[in-house]
Structures are given as structure tokens and as C-alpha cells.
Amino acid sequence: MKRILITGAASGFGKGLALALAAKGHHVIAGVQYPQQRTDLLAEARAADVQMRIIKLDITRADDRARAFAHDIDILVNNAGQMQAGPVAEMPMDRVRENFEVNVFGTLAMIQGVVPQMAERGAGKIVTVTSMGGLITVPFAAVYTATKHALEGLIEGLRTELAETGIEFCTANPGIFGTGFNDRGAETALEWFDPKTSLSRSPLLAQFDFIGGDAPIPGQLDPQIMVDALVDICESDNARFRNVVPAETEAWIKMMQKQAWIAHKNDPIYLDPTVAAHD
Numbered sequence: 001m002k003r004i005l006i007t008g009a010a011s012g013f014g015k016g017l018a019l020a021l022a023a024k025g026h027h028v029i030a031g032v033q034y035p036q037q038r039t040d041l042l043a044e045a046r047a048a049d050v051q052m053r054i055i056k057l058d059i060t061r062a063d064d065r066a067r068a069f070a071h072d073i074d075i076l077v078n079n080a081g082q083m084q085a086g087p088v089a090e091m092p093m094d095r096v097r098e099n100f101e102v103n104v105f106g107t108l109a110m111i112q113g114v115v116p117q118m119a120e121r122g123a124g125k126i127v128t129v130t131s132m133g134g135l136i137t138v139p140f141a142a143v144y145t146a147t148k149h150a151l152e153g154l155i156e157g158l159r160t161e162l163a164e165t166g167i168e169f170c171t172a173n174p175g176i177f178g179t180g181f182n183d184r185g186a187e188t189a190l191e192w193f194d195p196k197t198s199l200s201r202s203p204l205l206a207q208f209d210f211i212g213g214d215a216p217i218p219g220q221l222d223p224q225i226m227v228d229a230l231v232d233i234c235e236s237d238n239a240r241f242r243n244v245v246p247a248e249t250e251a252w253i254k255m256m257q258k259q260a261w262i263a264h265k266n267d268p269i270y271l272d273p274t275v276a277a278h279d
Helices: 012-023 035-047 062-069 093-121 142-161 181-191 203-210 223-235 247-262 274-278
Strands: 003-006 027-032 053-056 075-078 124-129 167-174 242-245
Touching (some): 003 012, 027 035, 062 093, 075 223, 093 124, 093 142, 124 142, 124 223, 142 167, 167 223, 167 247
Parallel strands (some): 003 027, 003 075, 027 053, 075 124, 124 167, 167 242
């Protein structure tokens, strides 16, 4: 059984993965940002009759990271992250910096912290949850997708630079899943953005009409699909480097990338992320 550190384990994919891997007998170290989240996750673990160690881990804090690195870690799953939504040209710079601080610099600091012990052992695996947005850009979530593009570049570089150390690198690129993450991220725009005064005239602004309502973003998939995929990535001895889930999203991303190569100035821009989940 493996010793697996998971960041962002208080909710969504991280929580589902922590519970699933613990149920399979792995030694799970579940990192949560706030003390109350530790209490909540512990109650869920007890209800599921599984054992795991739950630690406070804000990946932007050096003291939290240092305590996490004191554990022997076979697999690191970088799952912690946040989304800031809204048009790039108008987003306050403090929000841009915050998104990069968590998603990019915090994640990279986690990787740098575990690489020495893995390299010394000549074995280890680092799984980083990026996004379909690490491979294409979603308008009005472009700052968030830029952080995920940055992670993709860093992980590809690490995979090559550390190829002789025995450390395996994988990315996991979820499509649109109903964890609540997308809904919470989209709603960050409500704190500062006014579509009526926006410089953007894009018809895609209509996607903000549902934000703040009672219903979640439509067209989202069951998160268990992604949790199962992450379990497979963690346990596989020969996992793919890049893992886009579901397969329909992978095909859609490749189509969008192809269109980007041949696009001209006046070509219509079509981007409906919900299509990635279903078409």
C-alpha cells in the first residue's frame, strides 16, 4: 500500500479520492486548509469506516508545507486550487495574483518539497490536477485557465528534467464536473464584475445570467467519474502522462486546438464548455 498525500482534500475530487484510496487500504494523508474542515472530513471518514491522517495544509503557507513534508510520501496528488472568474482586461490584479499564488506557486512549492525524498528513494509519483482549461482557454475564466496552462508547462518540464530520478509525473484534466468548484469560481465575478458596464461585448457574457441563482451550472457530470479515474492513475504502474476525463472532453479539446491553429481574424468564436461533457 502507498503513502499518499492529497492537497485540497476537504471537498470535491480531493475528498472523494481520499475516502476512496483509504477504503482500498492506502495510507492517506489528507490536507485541508482550515481546522473545521479537518473535523468534517474526520467525521466522514469515520462514517465510511476508513482510516486516514488529516492535516492542516494551506499550500501557500511554508509552515504548513514543512509539516506535510515531514511525512514519507510515495504519491503526491496536487488537487488544491481556486478559480477567479471575469474578463481579464478588468479583473483586479490582486485577484489575478491570488489565483496564481494558489494554483501555480503553491502547487510548485509542494512539488519542490517532495521531489528530494522521492529522488533519494529513486521512486515516487506526482499527480497534478489541472483542468481541461490547462489545454484550452475558457473566456471569462481565462485567468484561471492561465494558471492551469502554467501548471501544464511546469509539469512537462519536470517530467523531462527529472526523467532519470524514477519520479513519475501525471496530469489529470477534468472536464465539467459537479463538485461545486465551478459554481463557486464563477460566483467570484459577482464580487466585482458588472456585465452592464463591461468593456466586453462578447455574446458569451450571457453565461453569467445564471450565476447567483439557486441552480448549479447546467451540464455538469458526476464527480465520481473523475474520482475513479484519479484512483486508477494513483494505483497504475503505467499511467498515461496526460489524462483528460471524460473521453468526450478530450475529443472536444483536440477539436478546439485544431480550430485555433487555423483561425482568422473574422472567424466566429465558438466555445461552449458544456459541449465538452456531452457531445
